[in-house]
Structures are given as structure tokens and as C-alpha cells.
Amino acid sequence: MADQREDTCGAHQHSASWDEGDRLAALDRYAILDTPREAEFDDVVRLAADVFGAPIAVVNLIASGRQWFKAEVGIGADELPLDVSICAHAILQQGIFVVPDTTADARFTCNPLVTGEPGLRFYAGALLETPDGLPLGTVCVLDTKPRPDGITERQRLTLELLARQVMTQLELRREIAQRDKRAALLQSEIDARRNLEASLRTSEQRYRALFDTIDAGFCIIEVLFDGERPVDYRFLEVNRAFEAQTGLVDAAGKRMRELAPDHEQHWFDIYGRVALSGEPIRFENEAAALGFWYDVRAFRIGAAKERHVAVLFTDISERRRAERAIQQLNETLEAQVEARTAELSLMWQTSPDLMLEIDFDGVFRRVNPAWTKLLGFSETELVGHHVNEFVLPEHHDDTVDAYETAAEGQHAQVENRYRHKDGSVRSIAWVAAPAGSITYAIGRDITKEVEQRERLQQMEDQLRQAQKMEAVGQLTGGIAHDFNNMLAVTIGSLDLLKRRIGAEDARAVRYIDAAADGARRAANLTQRLLAFSRQQPLRPEPVNANSLVAGMSDLIRHSIGGDIQLETVLAGGLWRTHVDPNQLENVILNLAINARDAMADGGRITIETQNAHLDQRYVAAHLGVGAGQYVLIAVSDTGSGMTPEVIAKAFDPFFTTKAVGKGTGLGLSQAYGFVKQSGGHVKIYSEPGEGTTIKVYLPRLLGDHPEHEPESLVQPLPLGEEQELILVVEDEPAVRQFSVDALVELGYRVISAGSATEALRLLDANPAVSLLFTDVVMPEINGAKLAEEVRRRRPELPILFTTGYTRNAVVHNGVLEPGVQLIGKPFTIEELAARIREALDTATS
Structure with missing residues (x-):
């Protein structure tokens, strides 16, 4: 990666060994400036943009006072002034020139393409150098986002390969142009001689010279078909480089199947499509039978019925071997990384503490298995969801503050409460640290510690409440005592007075009754005062x-x-x-x-x-x-x-x-x-x-009540017989397991199913089933519909239903018919034993 020097913004400090005049003269010799767009160069920038994931890619030629784009993606212009060019800096460097962040490089901080639209932030360019070492421009990619890590070794190699490909095209254009010039000179001689035959011979010689002198392999083939299926092709002409590029000797006039019987069918299919459609094609593929990889361009020539195809190809085997070597190197590096992270992975998998990766928006990206053990949620239930979907609402703000603190590059600590999948609550203490765009955090279960703190706080609250109520009780108790003493005298005296007066003085009796009523209401007031002093205002x-x-x-x-x-x-x-x-x-x-x-x-x-x-x-x-x-x-x-x-x-x-x-x-x-x-x-x-x-x-209120039965009397349980097999159907695993355990304890043989579909399969496979014990409300097929199907298959089989709803609720809601055998949840083992025995005995009788 090129160094970022503190040069004056925009200044090009020319310290290269070449002369600018020589460089511009070399550029003129290629006659490339201001020429139309060409597919070969357009392919290069599209490939570069795709490989780098960049919005902008350019084949840029640095001319006098301007930079001109032979091909571009994302610029929307043919040229720009030289004073805004980053490539003008690139040609002054050796090798790949990379600017990870233009805003951090003094040479570009005032560049209008950086400070304004399109807001360039990243640049990477490879030199387009002549064989004499003169830089003509670059193949470069640009992005509006900085890339602090620069480019990978694979990207560096790709950029260099693309630059060499562009120079190959430029050299080929120049070579063709030079051949054209020589051909023009020859043509002028031919015209001067006014000899058509000599002109044709000269033209043939010119063509043959070009045909034989290019380094790329070239041939003209005739595609042979069996109906519409291409099965072979014949070489009509081959150039001198053909043998070196393919290893095939004396190919002209021979068929490919004759020269290489194992040649892959896909080659015939590709050339057959070109011959039939007339559409040119460019591709890379392996010819395993020849032992080469090729970059191929094929196009139809002559009349369509002739089915002639011209093929220009280059051996890219060395490049492919280099790519494979890079891939193997990457695999080796990945293996080393995997080995080094094995210990961390083991810790991640086995740690009893919660571990997570969370983005700066609070969304889970990765969690360790401890989440399932501690909170009941699987990784798929957590990843992609916001943390506050699982945190109690009263802790949402603290949680947001924590991951926002991490987003600012600081370590964060927070305690919050998570809801377990079963509805319970766990208290977790977190330590979090940022890394790139992700926050890593470790959480320890402190539920017991928090419960201890809360119990201590509750005891302190209860103590304060008791002390307060003791003081209130003493006050109200004293007031009530004094009031009751006075009211006792008052009410007793009024009663005696009423008895002595009798009914003779109705007016006096009325006054006495009024006074007594007021005294009784005062007595009720004292009772309310006493009630106020209690912590719970219930009157059981x-x-x-x-x-x-x-x-x-x-x-x-x-x-x-x-x-x-x-x-x-x-x-x-x-x-x-x-x-x-x-x-x-x-x-x-x-x-x-x-x-x-x-x-x-x-x-x-x-x-x-x-x-x-x-x-x-x-x-x-x-x-x-x-x-x-x-x-x-x-x-x-x-x-x-x-x-x-x-x-x-x-x-x-x-x-x-x-x-x-x-x-x-x-x-x-x-x-x-x-x-x-x-x-x-x-x-x-x-x-x-x-x-x-x-x-x-x-x-239940216990005491001297006739319905109370001493719990010390244990009645013997009705047990099952060895041949009796019970089929238990229950979609809740915990309830199903309890039912199975209880029936086994009672001496029955038991098989169980989690759904009606599974139950019918077990019933067909076990004709010895003595009784169906099924839940009423289940997903997909409920217990009532299951019973209908069971009665169709086994009319004599007794059925006992169970439900958390009451009998009247499920019967009157249309789930079950009146009169069915039903036991409500929760049921005791004694109740279960009695009801199972009753159902079996009723069916037997």
C-alpha cells in the first residue's frame, strides 16, 4: 500500500525517473485518446467494480491537462480536469496505489470530488505501464465509503491482472494499427502498380503476416453438426502461435475429435451456438484434454450456412495456477485462524455465562448455547431480534444506554432482567466491549444475588411497616379503649334510663333511642380505627x-x-x-x-x-x-x-x-x-x-365440620393388572410424563403419544391397548375427534378424557358429548387410579 504523505493538497510532486514529454509521446503512439467505447475495456471496469464491490471503476489515461476515461462505471463523464485527479498521483508511485480514506490524506482533503459530490473516500489503482516503464494511466476503483483495511492480497493481484489485460489490449490495438499502416503502404504500392493480382497477393501477405505474428492463438473452424447438435469442428486455418498455445501439430484440415478424442463436449456446444446464432462470445474455460485454460473470443465469419467461426484465444493457465495457489494459501490461513480460534470456540460453547454479539442498534447477531440453558431460548429465536424484546420493560432504557455507550467505543456495564421462555425472570449482570461495528458482551446470572437483595429489602420494608403499624396500633388501641369505656357507660346508662322511664314518655324514649344509636355508631367508628391499624384490611x-x-x-x-x-x-x-x-x-x-x-x-x-x-x-x-x-x-x-x-x-x-x-x-x-x-x-x-x-x-376451613376427613387415613389405591395397556395422549410433555409415571406406579403398562396422529399409529400397532386416556384440547386434531376415529376402529375400547377446563365448560362448549368419562386437571394419583379403574371395569361389565 502506498504511503500517505503530507503533501500540499492537490499538488503533484513529480519525482519519477521518466520524463513527462516521453510519457505523453508514448501515450500518443497508442492513439487511444478520444476513441469510442470498446467492449474489451468496458468488461474490465465492470469486473473490477464487481470484484471490489465498488460503485466506481475506471480505465483512466493521464493526458496533458486532463484525465480521459477509455471505460468507466459510476462516473458518467468521458474526462475530468487533471487538477482533481487522484490517478495523477498514482502514476508517480510504484506498484498499487491505495488511499484508504481520502479525508485523512492531506493531498486530497481539498479535492472537490472529495469535499463535494460524489464524496470520494477510497481509491485503489494499478499502473498501465508501457514495456519501457512509462505510466500511461491506471485501472482504478473508487468508493464513497472509506476502507480502513485497504485491499486484500487477492484484490491486489486482481487489480494487477486487470491492468496487464488493459495493456495487452492497448498493445494489440497498436500492433493492429501498425499492421494497418503497413497494409496501407502496401496497398498504395499495389494501387501504383495497378496490378490486381499483385494487389491480392500483397493483401494476402499482409493478412498472413498479421495472422502469424500475433502471440495469441488464432484459428478459423468449420463447425460440423449432426442435425442440430454440434459434434465436431474442422480447422480451416491456424496461425503460428496455435501450436504453442494448444500443443496440436499440423491441425489445419483436421478435425478436433481426430486430434483430441477426449476433448470436452461443451467446447463443441459453445462454438455451435456461435455458428447458429451469429452472436459473438467471450469466455474463460478449461480444456482438460489439452491441459490448458483459455481466455477465448469467438465470432462467426462468412455466410451463416458456412458455419465458420473465428477463434482468438490466449493461454491463461499460469494465471489460473496462480489463482489456485492463492486459494490454497487462503485455505491454509483459514485453517490457522480456525486452529487459533478453537479455544475461544470451546469457551463460547461450554461457558455457563451468557455470551453474545450485538450490533449498535441492539439487534442480536450471535449467541452462545448458555442462552438455551439459562433462559430457554434457542439461537434462532434470538438472532435478528432486538434485545429489549426479551428484557423487562423497566430495564429498556438502561439496556439502550449500555449498547449506545459501546457504540461510542467505550466499555459498558449494566444489570437488567430477562424473561425466561417459561415466563420466569432472570437477573443478569453484563460487561460489554465494542469491536468494529459489533459489541461483544458476557452476562452472569445474578438472580439469586438479586433475590437475596430483594428479600433483604423486603424484610427492611416489612420491619418499617411493622414499626409504623405498631405505633398506629398503640395509638388507635388506646383511643378505642378509652372510647369503648366511655361508650359502655353511655350506652348502659341510656339503657337503664329507658327502662325506668318506660313507654309513658314517648318523647323522652325517642331522645334516648337517638342518643343510643349515636353511641353505637361511635362504637363502629372505634372498630374502624382498630381495622385501620392492621396491615391487611380483610375480614375473613x-x-x-x-x-x-x-x-x-x-x-x-x-x-x-x-x-x-x-x-x-x-x-x-x-x-x-x-x-x-x-x-x-x-x-x-x-x-x-x-x-x-x-x-x-x-x-x-x-x-x-x-x-x-x-x-x-x-x-x-x-x-x-x-x-x-x-x-x-x-x-x-x-x-x-x-x-x-x-x-x-x-x-x-x-x-x-x-x-x-x-x-x-x-x-x-x-x-x-x-x-x-x-x-x-x-x-x-x-x-x-x-x-x-x-x-x-x-x-378448606377445617374444624368440627362433618365433611372434614382426617388426612391420616390412607385408602388403598386400585391397581392395574399386568395385561392392561393404557395409551396416553397429551400434547404437553410435562403433563404426559406425569400421567405415564403415575399409571406405571399403579401397575399398568403404558405407551404415550404427543399428538392424535401419533396415537392412531400406536393404536394400530398395539391391538392389546385396553384404554385410551386423552387430553381434550390439542393442536390440529382434538381429543373429541380422536375419540371418534378410535371408536370407528375399536368400538369396544373405553376412553377417559382429561382437561384443564371444567366438565361443564367443555361439554357445553360443544367439545364433548354429555355423559363421557372425564377427569379434570389437576388430578391426584388417587383420583386417577379410581377413574381409570372405573372406566376399565365399566367397559368389562
Whole structure:
């Protein structure tokens, strides 16, 4: 690469060994200036622009006071003044002249083509030198963007090869021009002799001299066809260079198949097309049978029916060998790079920390496998997406600040929170550094550390809250005590006074009743003061959910409107629960209104109650849920349903899918908070287009109640028999595995399928299947349609359905027929054992 010298802007400091007059004279001898465009030179600039990926490429000849372009791409002009020429500097250098950034080179900072349009920033040019070493100009490429790394060795070689090709063309033109001059002199002699025969002989001699003296191989062939298919060609004429270029001896008059039987068919096809179409062609190809690579130009001559083709070709085998050597060198270098990066690749693949490549716009370009292990997302789910699609909204600004800091060339550190694919949250601490146009970052999982900090903060908040409420409690307790003492005296005295007066003085009795009523209202006020001092303003009491739902049915019907049907299915023998009834009414009403909003075209809302038991298997999969007996209140609708992404955020405060002004996004979060505060659990079952069921589990109120059964009594489980084979069909892998494990534990043989299609294949392959245990809602083919096909193939086979929706929701929504065998999720192993046994025994009987 040429040095960038601090010369005066635009000045050409001529220090070369040649004389400018000699150089201009040499340029004149080629007679190239102001000649029309020629395809040979146009091909060179197009190839140069393509190889370099540059918008501008030029064959530039430096004349007196101007630079003239024999061929150009991207300039749109035939010439420009010499004082704006970068090539004028290039001819003063030896070898390739490269300017990576013109704005950083003092010679070009005031060049109007740099400071103005088109805004040139990069230049690379190879000299066009005569055999005497005089520079005529350059073959150059230019770009409007700087290239700090300059050019590669392969690009350098390509530019030199293109420059030699241009000089070859110039030499060929000059040689032809000189031959033409000699021919003109001969022609004048022939005219002087006025002897046609002598003139023809002289012309033939002139032609033959040109034909035999050029270095390139030349021949005229007659293409031979079998019908429309070219099968061979005969050499009519060959020049002296032909034998050196091909190795074929005495070729004139002979066929190519005779001289080289293994010559490739594609050569005959190419010349056949030229002979038939008359369109000239230029190409490079290998003649393996001859052991050469050729640069070939072929064109038809004479009448079309003669099928004669003139072929001018040059041996480029040496160039191709050089290109192959360069390719092998590059492969060797690539192997060395791969070896050196193996350790980094191993670290990338095995590191437990998150690693990424991200551009300055915040878009993932590459991630390591730790992302899948830590956050559940595959590389294809991340690459091409913006980082904030996975970062919690409250950390978006900090994340943007971090990668913008890296874009400015500085190291950056940031802590943010990512949402796991399963909906959970991970806290990550990042260190990032820029490299070129990419930022590299490493993230460490600090979730446990953050949770510890948050727990400590929560404990501090709870301590401050407790201290505050203790002070408020002491104050309100003292006030209430004093008020109650005074009110006790007041109310007691008024009661005694009323008894003594009796009913004789109605006016006095009226005054006494008024005073007593005021005292009782004051007593209620003291109770409110006491309630204010508590952290949770709930008033739990024993509640019968059946009575509560029945009592608010009219209110719900009024709230949801006449287009939606309300159905209540209240279980007999329902346990009682200990909650605030007013808050519970608010929860049920809120769920009903949400269900209404999901059914714009009308539908059905079903409110059900059940006794439920959540076992250890269930609570192990649901953080924060305690095992035990619960009162279940389920609200189902036939509406549009929810996607997994919406379900994951359904309980987030202020999250809503409703239009602006149609909802606050607080309803479900308030319901969730109340249920959690009451020791309960909320679960959503929903799929797009299949409606929604929200199940509220409230702890059973234990005590001296007839429906309470001691948990210490363990009933024996009904077990399976060795010959009984159960086919389990469930699209959720975790639920499917639980079902299989439970049935195996119960003594059954089990096979399982993740889809209805797979289930039918297994059923056909296993005639010993005793029972089909299938989910109701599955993608593509649901459980009901699967059952129809199974009954067609095996009418006697018992079927047990399972679903996260309630029985009434799936039956009345038209998914299942009434009377089918159905077990709701979540189910205990005891419930599963009983229902499987019941289905098998019913089918047997």
C-alpha cells in the first residue's frame, strides 16, 4: 500500500525517473485518446467494480491537462480536469496505489470530488505501464465509503491482472494499427502498380503476416453438426502461435475429435451456438484434454450456412495456477485462524455465562448455547431480534444506554432482567466491549444475588411497616379503649334510663333511642380505627361458596348483559372456606366481566364449585402453592381464549389486551393478590379459539365440620393388572410424563403419544391397548375427534378424557358429548387410579 504523505493538497510532486514529454509521446503512439467505447475495456471496469464491490471503476489515461476515461462505471463523464485527479498521483508511485480514506490524506482533503459530490473516500489503482516503464494511466476503483483495511492480497493481484489485460489490449490495438499502416503502404504500392493480382497477393501477405505474428492463438473452424447438435469442428486455418498455445501439430484440415478424442463436449456446444446464432462470445474455460485454460473470443465469419467461426484465444493457465495457489494459501490461513480460534470456540460453547454479539442498534447477531440453558431460548429465536424484546420493560432504557455507550467505543456495564421462555425472570449482570461495528458482551446470572437483595429489602420494608403499624396500633388501641369505656357507660346508662322511664314518655324514649344509636355508631367508628391499624384490611369469615355464588347470580346477569348466558353448577357437600366474602364477591364479578369482554358476539359463562385436593406432584410444579384440600371456584367462557404469552402476563399489574379506556389492567392482579393473601392459588387454562377457564383455589376451613376427613387415613389405591395397556395422549410433555409415571406406579403398562396422529399409529400397532386416556384440547386434531376415529376402529375400547377446563365448560362448549368419562386437571394419583379403574371395569361389565 502506498504511503500517505503530507503533501500540499492537490499538488503533484513529480519525482519519477521518466520524463513527462516521453510519457505523453508514448501515450500518443497508442492513439487511444478520444476513441469510442470498446467492449474489451468496458468488461474490465465492470469486473473490477464487481470484484471490489465498488460503485466506481475506471480505465483512466493521464493526458496533458486532463484525465480521459477509455471505460468507466459510476462516473458518467468521458474526462475530468487533471487538477482533481487522484490517478495523477498514482502514476508517480510504484506498484498499487491505495488511499484508504481520502479525508485523512492531506493531498486530497481539498479535492472537490472529495469535499463535494460524489464524496470520494477510497481509491485503489494499478499502473498501465508501457514495456519501457512509462505510466500511461491506471485501472482504478473508487468508493464513497472509506476502507480502513485497504485491499486484500487477492484484490491486489486482481487489480494487477486487470491492468496487464488493459495493456495487452492497448498493445494489440497498436500492433493492429501498425499492421494497418503497413497494409496501407502496401496497398498504395499495389494501387501504383495497378496490378490486381499483385494487389491480392500483397493483401494476402499482409493478412498472413498479421495472422502469424500475433502471440495469441488464432484459428478459423468449420463447425460440423449432426442435425442440430454440434459434434465436431474442422480447422480451416491456424496461425503460428496455435501450436504453442494448444500443443496440436499440423491441425489445419483436421478435425478436433481426430486430434483430441477426449476433448470436452461443451467446447463443441459453445462454438455451435456461435455458428447458429451469429452472436459473438467471450469466455474463460478449461480444456482438460489439452491441459490448458483459455481466455477465448469467438465470432462467426462468412455466410451463416458456412458455419465458420473465428477463434482468438490466449493461454491463461499460469494465471489460473496462480489463482489456485492463492486459494490454497487462503485455505491454509483459514485453517490457522480456525486452529487459533478453537479455544475461544470451546469457551463460547461450554461457558455457563451468557455470551453474545450485538450490533449498535441492539439487534442480536450471535449467541452462545448458555442462552438455551439459562433462559430457554434457542439461537434462532434470538438472532435478528432486538434485545429489549426479551428484557423487562423497566430495564429498556438502561439496556439502550449500555449498547449506545459501546457504540461510542467505550466499555459498558449494566444489570437488567430477562424473561425466561417459561415466563420466569432472570437477573443478569453484563460487561460489554465494542469491536468494529459489533459489541461483544458476557452476562452472569445474578438472580439469586438479586433475590437475596430483594428479600433483604423486603424484610427492611416489612420491619418499617411493622414499626409504623405498631405505633398506629398503640395509638388507635388506646383511643378505642378509652372510647369503648366511655361508650359502655353511655350506652348502659341510656339503657337503664329507658327502662325506668318506660313507654309513658314517648318523647323522652325517642331522645334516648337517638342518643343510643349515636353511641353505637361511635362504637363502629372505634372498630374502624382498630381495622385501620392492621396491615391487611380483610375480614375473613366462614363462607359457603355455593350460597355466595347463588346470592350474586342476579348481579352477574345484570353485569354481563342479555347476549351472554350464565350457568351455575354448584357441587353438593361443598366444603367451607375462610375468606372475606365481600372481596370474594368482587373477584367472581371481576372474572365474569372479563369473560364477558372476551365474547363480543355473545356466548356462555359457566361458574362452578367443587371440592379439590392439590397433591405434592401438583405443588412441586407450581411455586408458592401448598398441598392440601381446597374449595374450587371456576369461571369459564366460550370466548376468544388467550395465547401462552398473554397468560404469562395476565396477572401483571396494568397489563391488558383491551382497547385504551376499556380496562385498567388491575382486575386480575387484584384478584390474584386477594387469593394469595387468603392462602389460595389461581390457575388459568386457555388456548386461542378454545375459551378460558380461571380456577380459584381457596383453602378448606377445617374444624368440627362433618365433611372434614382426617388426612391420616390412607385408602388403598386400585391397581392395574399386568395385561392392561393404557395409551396416553397429551400434547404437553410435562403433563404426559406425569400421567405415564403415575399409571406405571399403579401397575399398568403404558405407551404415550404427543399428538392424535401419533396415537392412531400406536393404536394400530398395539391391538392389546385396553384404554385410551386423552387430553381434550390439542393442536390440529382434538381429543373429541380422536375419540371418534378410535371408536370407528375399536368400538369396544373405553376412553377417559382429561382437561384443564371444567366438565361443564367443555361439554357445553360443544367439545364433548354429555355423559363421557372425564377427569379434570389437576388430578391426584388417587383420583386417577379410581377413574381409570372405573372406566376399565365399566367397559368389562
